[in-house]
Amino acid sequence: VDAYRAHCIYSDNTPQAYVCSPFTRRNLGETCLRYSVILPPAQRLFVPFFRGVGQSGEWLEIEDPRWIARLRGSAFRKVRWDDIADP
Numbered sequence: 001v002d003a004y005r006a007h008c009i010y011s012d013n014t015p016q017a018y019v020c021s022p023f024t025r026r027n028l029g030e031t032c033l034r035y036s037v038i039l040p041p042a043q044r045l046f047v048p049f050f051r052g053v054g055q056s057g058e059w060l061e062i063e064d065p066r067w068i069a070r071l072r073g074s075a076f077r078k079v080r081w082d083d084i085a086d087p
Contacts, residue, residue: 012053019050021057028060029048043069047079054081 017028031053032039039045039086043062050060062077069075 013065015043015062017046018061020059020061047084051084056082
């Protein structure tokens with residue numbers, strides 16, 4: 001269930017995403033603010049947004065503390081930008 005649809009937008013148990021490079025790890029929310037975009041905390045939205053703002057050599061780490069994410073095996077995901085970038 002999307003965090004947005006589950007009415008837990010303002011709670012502490014929403015998925016978080018981090019844009020990482022070999023030397024940095026920044027919350028995807030900070031990147032959203034830089035582009036003046038409001039992104040609901042839904043895993044399905046993180047990867048398409050990262051595809052648009054990421055760079056070669058970066059990766060996205062998604063952490064979802066909800067029990068359903070653990071059950072589905074999606075509590076932690078790592079997505080490399082080079083694997084999802086358009087050719």
